[in-house]
Amino acid sequence: MNNVQASVPDAVVVENLSQRFGRTEALNDVSLTIPQGTVFGLLGLNGAGKTTLLRHLLGLHQPRVGSVRVLGCSPITDREKVMRRIGYLSEEDSLPTWMRVRDLTGFCEAIYPRWDRAYAAELCEWFELSPDAKLRSLSKGGRARAGLIAAIAHKPDLLVLDEPGSGLDPIARDDILQAIIRTVSLEGRTVIFSSHLLDEVSRVCDQVAIMHQGKLIESMPMMAVDERYEEWILRSRDETITTQHARRDCPVEAGLGWHQEDGEWSLLVPRQSELSPTALPPEWQWIESRHVTLKRLFEAHVRAPRQSVTAEARDDQTSGREGATMETSS
């Protein structure tokens, strides 16, 4: 619940981290800082590098280029110390299914010196999990809840969730969200989670970062999404115009995520810019301005990489008009 202040120590510091797997560049010069007490949301398409980044925080990869500090320590050399203070839940259904719920909590109690037996029991009750139930017999949502108990009942300083809600029913996802809020409400605890469920991310996070093709392309406070951008809806009188031509002909150079439907265009415009919808050239009509959702911002970043489109717009004079389909289809 801390406001982000200079005096708050950082839970995670990643500097210039790169990681290759063979020819694949999984992480490309990633730097990020997560202050203690933050709920940090990591967004990206499948294969964007989120899981690789999270695995670095858990000490499962050794940084060759760049560095990783978690709770003030190296997750490689101080692995045991760091892991005791971390809770982790992945999307995989990886619990040993032959165990009963009570075996799982007993096992965790043995590993974590700070395991809170009463809290674990309270969570079991809240999730309606019987301690006698075999993990195999539980539903996917039930096993996710059991995994969540294993991840949070030692009251970790850092909770790492890798797509915790994917494939779960809405009630199970809701339980996970509530657990995240509870965790961060306990003083100074930090949560980092990756997700595709953008509405959920925008509700619970105070900081969001967007990853694309191994790069961290934008990181900002959740509240800044709306302060930084607004969405304009415009109409072009030329109905055959393509994305590339729109970007060139409409003087909104800073516009992001051009997207067309039936002659109406949507784009994100930085609020700080000098642009005004009333100053558009006559071929362009302004329809309305809207608040920007995280989903819209995410699409703008991952659907239309800035450099490739501007490059196309610059050198493409002839073949232009069919090239827009990739970006405009939804």
Place this chain on the structure above:
Amino acid sequence: MQIHLSDDGVPLYQQVVQQIRHRILSGQLSGGDEMPAIRTLAERLRVNPNTIARAYRELEQAGLVEKRRTRGTFVSASPTSMSAKGKREAIEPAIDQLLVLSQGLGVDAKELSQWILRRDEELQRKRGESS
């Protein structure tokens, strides 16, 4: 409180502010009523506690609620003591929407303001009739 949050892009803290402000200004919450604790409301709405903290801060600045140290947040005794600036800020978004709509229809601001006055008279008359 049955606060409803939509995911249409209006910042969540603003949605919370609007709905609590409405409850206070319309008298559903009255002076001295205790507001839910930040954590409680955050957990209930599944939102980040900072979102609720910011909403409460805005309501406090608008003079609608007051923090009593260690005891929580309470509805102000005289919530109408909102500053002129606060009132303007609360109304301005609705005015902007009206202006956009009327400009689109070719109605200038002067005509619009006359319509507002006329509508107000109508509504007052109706209220007079029904009471």
